[in-house]
Amino acid sequence: MNAPSRIGEVMALDRLVHEPARLLILAVLANAKEVEFRFLEQVSGLSKGNLSSHMSKLEAGGLVEVKKSFRGKRPLTELRITAAGRKALADYRQSLAMVMRELPTPGVVAKRK
């Protein structure tokens, strides 16, 4: 119950996942078999450059796989989440849940004494 006892959880958050842009990407990927670069660009509102670099980081970290091909004559980049990616996301979610418990509930303020 005591905040300090679990306070360390916050610092253990996986920074690769914690970054909002990447968290968004992972969340989308986790809900679809395979997602196109263009789609991600649109739903995220990220610039191409920014998206591209986050993508590379996720790939470098092994959380995501990138498949390059052609649709017709145009380049096509598709992303898929890996098993490690799912695990990282699940772990992150778990940590978040703990963190949420540490955060004061709206109303805890009134717990004066």
Add this chain to the structure above:
Amino acid sequence: MNAPSRIGEVMALDRLVHEPARLLILAVLANAKEVEFRFLEQVSGLSKGNLSSHMSKLEAGGLVEVKKSFRGKRPLTELRITAAGRKALADYRQSLAMVMRELPTPGVVAKRK
């Protein structure tokens, strides 16, 4: 269809609060009337320098108030969360809750068939 509709929440996270070290600080402050620098240093495991700069950022953002005084002959720095700080934390918590809903539940993977 709900994932893409609420997906923007992730990008709206307040970066000032989102940073783990600062989130930790805020969480601690929210549960105590006033907290000493040294105490924060110990429970967080942050270096003095790091803590000092996060502190300054929170102060600059108006989420925290810093009171400097002396205890005996030694300098003493105390922090208190402001109303704005509580609000920022509450809003952040709210956003987090939404994000959590977007994240795949452990077990969603097995939803085949």
Add this chain to the structure above:
DNA sequence: CACAACATGTTTGCAATGCAAACCTATTTG
């Protein structure tokens, strides 16, 4: 055909950030 405009990403350049080493001022201890 020439060449402009578009499509799809990647690389580059830069400002902002997190981090701890080094520093500063004052006090206490050997």
Add this chain to the structure above:
DNA sequence: CAAATAGGTTTGCATTGCAAACATGTTGTG
């Protein structure tokens, strides 16, 4: 007195997130 300790702040640096510029091909237009 010198050295160690206390309590923080400033500095220097490596990393990052971000979009502008670039690269490479394709389609449209006169």
